[in-house]
Amino acid sequence: MNLIHVESTDSTNLEAERILLSDKVTPPFVVLTDEQLKGRGQGSHKWLSDKGLNITCSFVVSPLINSVNQFHLTALASVSILETVSSFLPDSSTVKIKWINDVYVGKNKIAGILVSNKILNDKITSSIIGIGLNVNQTRFPEDVPNPTSLHLETNQEMDLKSVFSTLCDRFEANYAVMLTSPNKLAEEYRANLFMLNQPYKYTINGKEEIRTIRDVNDFGEMIW
Secondary structure, three states: OEEEEEEEEOOHHHHHHHHHHHOOOOOOEEEEEEEEOOOEOOOOOEOOOOOOOOEEEEEEEOOOOEHHHOHHHHHHHHHHHHHHHHHHOOOHHHEEEEOOOEEEEOOEEEEEEEEEEEEEOOEEEEEEEEEEEOOOOOOOOOOOOOEOOHHHHHOOOOOHHHHHHHHHHHHHHHHHHHHHOHHHHHHHHHHOEOOOOOEEEEEEOOEEEEEEOOEEOOOOOEEO
C-alpha cells in the first residue's frame, strides 16, 4: 500500500479525495499527516488532534463490494484499530468498539472513524476510511468528552512510527479477510462491542435514551 505523507492538510479524507480525483495515484494507498487543521468526525463533529502527537490518516481502497455491504468497511477499520490498540496495552480486554465508529479503552474514547464511499452500479468503487487514533496526546480541550490516548493508558510515550506500522499491517491483513471472508470481521466487531448486553445511555434522534445493545445486524444497525 503506497504511503502519501503530507506535513499539514485540512483533512486526510479530503486530501485523499483530491488525490483520487487527480488520477495520479490509484488505490490502495494511505494518506498520513502530522497536522490536520479541519479534521472531521461523524455528522457535524470535529476531530481535534495536536500536531505530531497522534495518528491522523486515511486509507483508500477499491473493494468493488456490493453497496449493501458498506458495514463491512466499518468493521474492517474498527477491528484493525482494536487489534492495534490492544497490542500496545497490558490489558487488551478493556478495548472495545463503540457503535458505530469509535474505539474505546474502558469508558474513554481513543479512536474515531469516518468512512466515505463512492458507489457505481451498486458497487463500492472506492472507499476513503479516515482514522484518528490518540497516541501521545495527554491534554485535550475541555469540551472533548472522555478522551484518552495510548500514552495516558500506559504512562509511556509511544513510538508513532511503530503504532502506525502496526495499524497498516492490521488494516492490510484485515482487508484481505474482508474480501474473502467478510463475516469473520463482522463477527469480531460484534464480539467486541462496547457495553454489549448492558444498559447504557445513547443519543437517538437527538435524544438521550437508556438502551441495551444486543447485537448489530448485517447492515450495521443496532439491535436492542
